[in-house]
Structures are given as C-alpha cells and as structure tokens.
Amino acid sequence: MIHIALIDGHKFTQECFISAAFSMQPLIALTPFSSVGDFAGSSMQSVDLVAYVHHDPTSVGLEDITAILRLIPPQRLIVISHSLFAENDPFLHQFETRLAAVIQARSSSLQKTLSTFFMVHYRSQSASYPKYDPLMTQKYSLPKQKSNSSVTGMFDLTTRERMVLDHIRQGQSNREIAEILNMSISTVKSHVHNIIVKTGTTSRIQIALLAERHVT
Incomplete structure (x- = not known):
C-alpha cells in the first residue's frame, strides 16, 4: 500500500482523486488536506509521498511548495500544476533535486497521475528507474482498462x-x-x-x- 497525502484546496478534485484511486488503483491510499497548513498540523508527515495540487494558472505556488519541502524528505513531493510547463525551466531546475515529479494537470489524466504515484514510489526503491523528470507522466503509465469504444x-x-x-x-x-x-x-x-x-x-x-x- 502506498500512503499519499493529497493537498488540494478544491473539494471536487479531492473527491475525484480519491474515487479514482479506489476504483482504479486500490493499492493507493489518499488522505486529503485542504491546505499546506492543515498538512503541517497533522501527524501525516511520514507518508510515502505528498501530492500538492496547484490550481492557480497565474502562479507556480512557490510559497506552498517551499513550505512543504521543509516538512518532508527530498524526492517525496509531487506537484500537480495548471501553470508549470517546459518553459518554466528556471523554476523546475531550482527544485529538481528536491521534487519527485511535476505533473502538468491540463495534459494528464487521473490514470496517468495515479500511475506516476506508483512510478515515483517504486523508483525510490530501485536504482533502475530514471531520476527526476518533470514531464514523467508523458512517458510512463500503467496498463489502462481497455474499451472497444470511447x-x-x-x-x-x-x-x-x-x-x-x-x-x-x-x-x-x-x-x-x-x-x-x-x-x-x-x-x-x-x-x-x-x-x-x-x-x-x-x-x-x-x-x-x-x-x-x-x-x-
């Protein structure tokens, strides 16, 4: 079981993540928090991973990300962002040794995101997995449920x-x-x-x- 703290200020996306994990990836246990402050005041800082969802397309959530990194070991934070893209190299390079992955929310599905959680967790236990890749959800995914039609x-x-x-x-x-x-x-x-x-x-x-x- 992979225990993940999900920091997301939007209740709807919290519920989507939790429902998707339950139905698609039952080995993932998500504990939701509405803010970094709620997470900081909890006893959940020993979780396997922390997933931080940043919805504001006009900023990169620098203060929240910095605050989370003070609370957990390096390579444990996954940022799911609506604003971080490849052209934000200065930001990504600033944190590349401390973040586990950055997921581009607008181009990644729930399935890809859950798959990234798996990849990041098991990569940390095996030297055979590649190191930090801010766009890793575009390269790795677990088998998806097949359907004959969309x-x-x-x-x-x-x-x-x-x-x-x-x-x-x-x-x-x-x-x-x-x-x-x-x-x-x-x-x-x-x-x-x-x-x-x-x-x-x-x-x-x-x-x-x-x-x-x-x-x-």
Whole structure:
C-alpha cells in the first residue's frame, strides 16, 4: 500500500482523486488536506509521498511548495500544476533535486497521475528507474482498462457535450469550463445535465470516472 497525502484546496478534485484511486488503483491510499497548513498540523508527515495540487494558472505556488519541502524528505513531493510547463525551466531546475515529479494537470489524466504515484514510489526503491523528470507522466503509465469504444461514441454526445465532458474529467468547475469554452454558466449546466442523462450517471464525480475509464 502506498500512503499519499493529497493537498488540494478544491473539494471536487479531492473527491475525484480519491474515487479514482479506489476504483482504479486500490493499492493507493489518499488522505486529503485542504491546505499546506492543515498538512503541517497533522501527524501525516511520514507518508510515502505528498501530492500538492496547484490550481492557480497565474502562479507556480512557490510559497506552498517551499513550505512543504521543509516538512518532508527530498524526492517525496509531487506537484500537480495548471501553470508549470517546459518553459518554466528556471523554476523546475531550482527544485529538481528536491521534487519527485511535476505533473502538468491540463495534459494528464487521473490514470496517468495515479500511475506516476506508483512510478515515483517504486523508483525510490530501485536504482533502475530514471531520476527526476518533470514531464514523467508523458512517458510512463500503467496498463489502462481497455474499451472497444470511447465514452463519446457510446453515448451519442454532441461536440459541445464532449468538450464539457473532457473538462469535467480534468476536475474543472462549471465556472472554469464556462470561461474556457466561452459559454454561460447556465449553458454549461445544461450540457452537464444532458451528459448525466445520456450516460446514466448521477454526479459529476461519476461522469469524471466514467470518462477516465473510456478515454482513448
């Protein structure tokens, strides 16, 4: 069992991660924290890994990352970021000997992220695994559940519904989806309702997990 502290200020993505781990990777045990302060005040600092989710696309979360690194040994922190990309080399190089991995949230699925948790954990126990790679989720993944068709083909979703579905899969809120797709929030809600009806699901978390299982 791999014990991971998940620091994420968004309750929805917390629940998505926990549900995905339970259904896809039961060997991962996630304990959620809403902030770095909550984690610091807990007794969880001896966990195998810490996953920090940074949602703000306008910053890199430098203060939070620095604070977490003061609490745990090197190579135990995985940063899941909406703002860190390859062009942020100065930042990545500054922490490359202390971070275990950096995951680009906008281009990584829940399955890839969970796979990275596995890779980082077992890499630390074997010299055969490569050292720090800020883009490692694009190179490594565990076997994925196979499906003969994608979720969009199975449920006859419209183009706009497919776009909304993909953003739900990434853990984004209705307001964030509306801004990205240049829609009103009411239109996004309507698409979400249609997706729920067509897929036979009952919640956004079920939608996200269903899409994750069938994404091609």
